[in-house]
Amino acid sequence: MNRILNLFLGLVVLCLLASFVGATDPVNRPTGAKRKLMADKKASTVSYAMRHPMHSWEAISHDVTAAIMYDDETKMVETVAVVVRAASFDSQNANRDSHAIESIEGIKYPHVTFSSQQVQDDGAGKLTVTGNLSFHGVTKSLTIPVSRKVANGMAIYEGNFDLKLTDFKIERPTLMMVPVEDELKMKFSLAFKI
Numbered sequence: 001m002n003r004i005l006n007l008f009l010g011l012v013v014l015c016l017l018a019s020f021v022g023a024t025d026p027v028n029r030p031t032g033a034k035r036k037l038m039a040d041k042k043a044s045t046v047s048y049a050m051r052h053p054m055h056s057w058e059a060i061s062h063d064v065t066a067a068i069m070y071d072d073e074t075k076m077v078e079t080v081a082v083v084v085r086a087a088s089f090d091s092q093n094a095n096r097d098s099h100a101i102e103s104i105e106g107i108k109y110p111h112v113t114f115s116s117q118q119v120q121d122d123g124a125g126k127l128t129v130t131g132n133l134s135f136h137g138v139t140k141s142l143t144i145p146v147s148r149k150v151a152n153g154m155a156i157y158e159g160n161f162d163l164k165l166t167d168f169k170i171e172r173p174t175l176m177m178v179p180v181e182d183e184l185k186m187k188f189s190l191a192f193k194i
Contacts (some may be wrong), residue, residue: 033073039066043154043191046084049180059097063088066190068157076121077157080129082114103173109136117141125149127157128130138168155194160187 040065047060069079084105091097101107116131127146132139145160163184165172172179 034069034071037068037070037192039064040193044189046188048089049185052175053178054175057091059089059091061088068192074123076123077119077127080116080119086110086112086114100171104136104170113174136168136170140167153193155192157190158188160185
């Protein structure tokens with residue numbers, strides 16, 4: 001049953017990416033200047049930081065699938081879609097990571113997704129991206145400031161934003177019967193070959 005569910009969720013993720021970035025292929029570009037770019041998985045990360053009264057930590061995922069629709073003429077991003085596997089975050093503590101997956105019900109909700117509704121790109125390295133973040137079965141609208149730097153044929157898009165676990169109906173994990181802080185500090189760096 002889990003295998004069927006994972007296959008179904010994989011298809012949903014692929015459809016999500018296809019629907020938000022179009023069906024263009026960067027090798028066989030259409031006559032226009034727009035093309036779909038996929039993030040370089042080796043150079044892209046999403047991380048979160050959390051705090052507990054006794055300590056704080058950060059966990060990083062390198063299992064990031066991201067796509068943008070990019071206009072070569074204007075050098076601007078038009079749409080964004082990002083998918084991260086919930087179980088892929090590594091805090092360098094397997095026990096803590098297992099407890100985190102349990103707390104966010106990572107088997108029932110295996111992916112965290114973001115899909116843009118609007119992208120404002122000033123063409124000078126600053127973007128404002130508004131879209132829907134789906135996490136733990138809850139979807140919320142979110143606006144994220146993003147910075148872009150270009151070097152060595154790569155465009156790097158970076159940003160950060162805060163979430164509250166309780167906004168996504170997640171019961172805060174506890175250590176020694178004291179819950180972690182509600183705030184989850186998210187950070188990302190997405191690299192695209194342009």
